[in-house]
Amino acid sequence: xxxxxxxxxxxxxxxxxxxxxxxxxxxxxxxxxxxxxxxxxxxxxxxxxxxxxxxxxxxxxxxxxxxxxxxxxxxxxxxxxxxxxxxxxxxxxxxx
Amino acid sequence: xxxxxxxxxxxxxxxxxxxxxxxxxxxxxxxxxxxxxxxxxxxxxxxxxxxxxxxxxxxxxxxxxxxxxxxxxxxxxxxxxxxxxxxxxxxxxxxxxxxxxxxxxxxxxxxxxxxxxxxxxxxxxxxxxxxxxxxxxxxxxxxxxxxxxxxxxxxxxxxxxxxxxxxxxxxxxxxxxxxxxxxxxxxxxxxxxxxxxxxxxxxxxxxxxxxxxxxxxxxxxxxxxxxxxxxxxxxxxxxxxxxxxxxxxxxxxxxxxxxxxxxxxxxxxxxxxxxxxxxxxxxxxxxxxxxxxxxxxxxxxxxxxxxxxxxxxxxxxxxxxxxxxxxxxxxxxxxxxxxxxxxxxxxxxxxxxxxxxxxxxxxxxxxxxxxxxxxxxxxxxxxxxxxxxxxxxxxxxxxxxxxxxxxxxxxxxxxxxxxxxxxxxxxxxxxxxxxxxxxxxxxxxxxxxxxxxxxxxxxxxxxxxxxxxxxxxxxxxxxxxxxxxxxxxxxxxxxxxxxxxxxxxxxxxxxxxxxxxxxxxxxxxxxxxxxxxxxxxxxxxxxxxxxxxxxxxxxxxxxxxxxxxxxxxxxxxxxxxxxxxxxxxxxxxxxxxxxxxxxxxxxxxxxxxxxxxxxxxxxxxxxxxxxxxxxxxxxxxxxxxxxxxxxxxxxxxxxxxxxxxxxxxxxxxxxxxxxxxxxxxxxxxxxxxxxxxxxxxxxxxxxxxxxxxxxxxxxxxxxxxxxxxxxxxxxxxx
Numbered sequence: 001x002x003x004x005x006x007x008x009x010x011x012x013x014x015x016x017x018x019x020x021x022x023x024x025x026x027x028x029x030x031x032x033x034x035x036x037x038x039x040x041x042x043x044x045x046x047x048x049x050x051x052x053x054x055x056x057x058x059x060x061x062x063x064x065x066x067x068x069x070x071x072x073x074x075x076x077x078x079x080x081x082x083x084x085x086x087x088x089x090x091x092x093x094x095x096x
Numbered sequence: 097x098x099x100x101x102x103x104x105x106x107x108x109x110x111x112x113x114x115x116x117x118x119x120x121x122x123x124x125x126x127x128x129x130x131x132x133x134x135x136x137x138x139x140x141x142x143x144x145x146x147x148x149x150x151x152x153x154x155x156x157x158x159x160x161x162x163x164x165x166x167x168x169x170x171x172x173x174x175x176x177x178x179x180x181x182x183x184x185x186x187x188x189x190x191x192x193x194x195x196x197x198x199x200x201x202x203x204x205x206x207x208x209x210x211x212x213x214x215x216x217x218x219x220x221x222x223x224x225x226x227x228x229x230x231x232x233x234x235x236x237x238x239x240x241x242x243x244x245x246x247x248x249x250x251x252x253x254x255x256x257x258x259x260x261x262x263x264x265x266x267x268x269x270x271x272x273x274x275x276x277x278x279x280x281x282x283x284x285x286x287x288x289x290x291x292x293x294x295x296x297x298x299x300x301x302x303x304x305x306x307x308x309x310x311x312x313x314x315x316x317x318x319x320x321x322x323x324x325x326x327x328x329x330x331x332x333x334x335x336x337x338x339x340x341x342x343x344x345x346x347x348x349x350x351x352x353x354x355x356x357x358x359x360x361x362x363x364x365x366x367x368x369x370x371x372x373x374x375x376x377x378x379x380x381x382x383x384x385x386x387x388x389x390x391x392x393x394x395x396x397x398x399x400x401x402x403x404x405x406x407x408x409x410x411x412x413x414x415x416x417x418x419x420x421x422x423x424x425x426x427x428x429x430x431x432x433x434x435x436x437x438x439x440x441x442x443x444x445x446x447x448x449x450x451x452x453x454x455x456x457x458x459x460x461x462x463x464x465x466x467x468x469x470x471x472x473x474x475x476x477x478x479x480x481x482x483x484x485x486x487x488x489x490x491x492x493x494x495x496x497x498x499x500x501x502x503x504x505x506x507x508x509x510x511x512x513x514x515x516x517x518x519x520x521x522x523x524x525x526x527x528x529x530x531x532x533x534x535x536x537x538x539x540x541x542x543x544x545x546x547x548x549x550x551x552x553x554x555x556x557x558x559x560x561x562x563x564x565x566x567x568x569x570x571x572x573x574x575x576x577x578x579x580x581x582x583x584x585x586x587x588x589x590x591x592x593x594x595x596x597x598x599x600x601x602x603x604x605x606x607x608x609x610x611x612x613x614x615x616x617x618x619x620x621x622x623x624x625x626x627x628x629x630x631x632x633x634x635x636x637x638x639x640x641x642x643x644x645x646x647x648x649x650x651x652x653x654x655x656x657x658x659x660x661x662x663x664x665x666x667x668x669x670x671x672x673x674x675x676x677x678x679x680x681x682x683x684x685x686x687x688x689x690x691x692x693x694x695x696x697x698x699x700x701x702x703x704x705x706x707x708x709x710x711x712x713x714x715x716x717x718x719x720x721x722x723x724x725x726x727x728x729x730x731x732x733x734x735x736x737x738x739x740x741x742x743x744x745x746x747x748x749x750x751x752x753x754x755x756x757x758x759x760x761x762x763x764x765x766x767x768x769x770x771x772x773x774x775x776x777x778x779x780x781x782x783x784x785x786x787x788x789x790x791x792x793x794x795x796x797x798x799x800x801x802x803x804x805x806x807x808x809x810x811x812x813x814x815x816x817x818x819x820x821x822x823x824x825x826x827x828x829x830x
Contacts, residue, residue, distance in 0.1 A: 002097060002100050005100055009103075009143075010104075013140040014140075016139070019133075020129045020132040020133045021129050021130070023129060037213065041300050042295075045361055051590075052593070053507070053508070055567070055590065055593075058574075059566040059570055060518055060566065062511065066510060
């Protein structure tokens with residue numbers, strides 16, 4: 001009886017594992033291209049850096065001059081990333 | 097049901113092999129069906145190992161002694177809770193736990209990254225499946241938890257007494273989960289190296305897994321130290337034992353990794369360092385498993401045999417050589433995108449703290465493996481004791497605590513000298529005042545290292561408090577509301593940053609407690625008989641009377657003591673330490689069997705936030721040896737003989753009478769111990785602020801949880817939209 005139960009469990013799992021190989025038709029579209037995913041991640045990281053720099057300025061860690069220079073630099077980088085995302089042109093993904 | 101668990105375990109390496117093969121083939125051919133199938137094979141592995149674990153746990157609960165593992169590590173008298181946790185006290189059970197946690201974590205990360213990292217994920221899957229293959233094969237060939245005994249014994253050997261402690265139920269799971277979860281960032285790092293996708297995306301996808309591994313490992317270490325403090329009876333929480341060190345090393349290097357990946361995420365620097373750190377962390381996690389399971393170094397925490405040591409060493413060698421070759425071959429792709437702009441920047445501090453953390457790990461590694469190194473060169477094993485470790489780790493720890501405070505004060509890239517002075521002057525003032533107060537009101541001047549550490553920790557705590565204060569003030573200026581409300585808002589909106597600060601505060605508290613409890617500890621060994629007193633620091637300890645108790649269910653005999661403690665003539669506390677003896681299932685002698693196996697200490701302590709008064713006892717039972725031997729001889733003479741045909745009704749009755757005589761003999765011995773008290777050796781410690789070690793650790797864990805907790809997706813999107821809108825305006829102008 002136990003052996004039968006074990007065989008049933010193994011058969012169900014094997015069917016589950018090979019199911020994608022039995023799928024016919026075109027492959028489902030990737031939710032995002034690797035390049036797009038990288039750009040989205042870089043964009044999020046830059047947004048976080050801009051926000052952190054703002055918080056650092058409000059807390060007195062960055063002088064007004066330092067913050068202005070840093071903020072402008074980060075925004076330049078972010079704009080460049082946004083342009084590349086526009087050029088890539090597919091849908092955005094989510095981050096983990 | 098045992099066959100079902102065994103069959104699932106046998107199928108597990110097949111699932112791993114398939115997952116690895118399908119993942120690599122899928123990546124090479126660009127066939128996403130194969131890649132998806134490989135992911136499903138990892139889910140299947142998780143299901144198979146879950147069935148195996150459930151079946152094995154059921155065997156423990158049923159006391160199914162036909163399973164050798166159950167017979168060796170449990171008994172009918174083992175309490176139900178400990179039957180459930182007995183699995184990981186064994187070699188096969190703990191390796192099954194390793195493989196099971198790995199399959200759960202692998203399934204989790206592959207589910208979360210489905211449809212993403214198309215190039216990288218198949219190779220990460222193959223690495224995880226390879227690790228799974230190794231451990232499942234190790235189980236099947238070296239430590240199969242489903243090995244059977246025929247005929248099954250009527251009774252099991254029981255769980256090692258030292259492991260019958262609530263901490264031990266959770267500690268191994270936490271520690272092993274910590275070790276195992278480092279596999280996830282390791283596998284993704286290898287995937288990134290193979291595919292040359294060495295930007296920060298692999299870090300972002302596995303950051304939470306690394307943080308959870310760090311939390312689990314930290315909790316495991318804290319629980320282990322608490323168990324050592326309250327169960328081992330030597331009076332300390334950390335003895336620089338090989339297994340303790342083995343858990344600390346990956347934690348230290350993992351901490352360095354968690355800091356340095358932030359530099360790569362923000363600045364595109366330290367890429368070689370980061371992949372090297374995660375390889376080192378994972379290798380040290382494997383080494384931790386090896387040390388617990390191989391028995392190669394002596395340890396009070398090692399409960400394993402040596403059958404899996406060789407293969408584990410082989411895996412460690414493969415990981416080191418393979419990863420090193422991969423890193424060297426990808427050096428061109430691992431070049432930093434930027435350089436450090438200023439020494440007064442957060443990335444510079446992270447670099448220093450990385451060097452300190454790795455330096456600490458190197459010192460501990462050398463000290464831990466010195467017995468093997470010395471044996472290789474001189475033929476004799478020489479070990480290095482606590483003073484050696486203290487001498488070399490204390491200076492590094494002091495500087496590390498200082499940087500725990502400096503790091504959060506600095507901004508990324510650069511901080512001007514004027515801003516820097518404005519940020520540090522208040523923490524410096526607080527640290528100076530607090531340190532002078534400590535020096536004035538205690539004898540801390542006699543312990544300069546501790547005093548310097550206090551000064552650094554006070555600086556760190558003041559700097560962190562100032563950070564929270566400034567953050568709340570900035571938030572209040574933006575949104576209004578009360579100060580507490582603003583504080584809550586700024587923390588929840590910047591969880592990574594403030595979670596990290598909470599972790600730092602906990603670490604500073606922990607280090608203060610370590611320095612205070614070790615430098616200002618008072619310890620005395622007293623040999624007392626009832627009525628006698630001894631002096632320990634300001635406390636007078638009087639041995640009032642002996643106590644005894646018998647727990648027939650656990651087959652435990654406990655000899656204890658009542659101690660009255662006075663301070664300055666006033667009653668302070670009554671302590672009840674005890675020494676517990678467990679009936680040995682391998683001994684033929686009824687009474688002597690209690691004293692031949694392992695004994696545990698029930699520590700008597702009074703805990704307050706100012707410190708612990710801690711005591712453990714060891715009765716001198718030598719005068720009872722002759723009595724015990726005589727009783728055992730008489731009992732043995734009355735042991736009824738039972739033929740191979742099974743007992744007759746008369747023999748069953750005789751056996752029952754014999755068991756009653758055994759019980760009476762044990763009760764008589766316990767009564768004798770109380771009626772004719774023997775001298776008892778007490779160790780009495782006064783440990784200042786020791787409870788703050790675990791409170792500080794708990795604060796750090798809370799900070800880790802804050803940092804790991806994801807912001808709601810809707811809020812993340814809203815924040816992104818705000819910045820996107822702002823940048824869109826710039827984009828229009830650009």
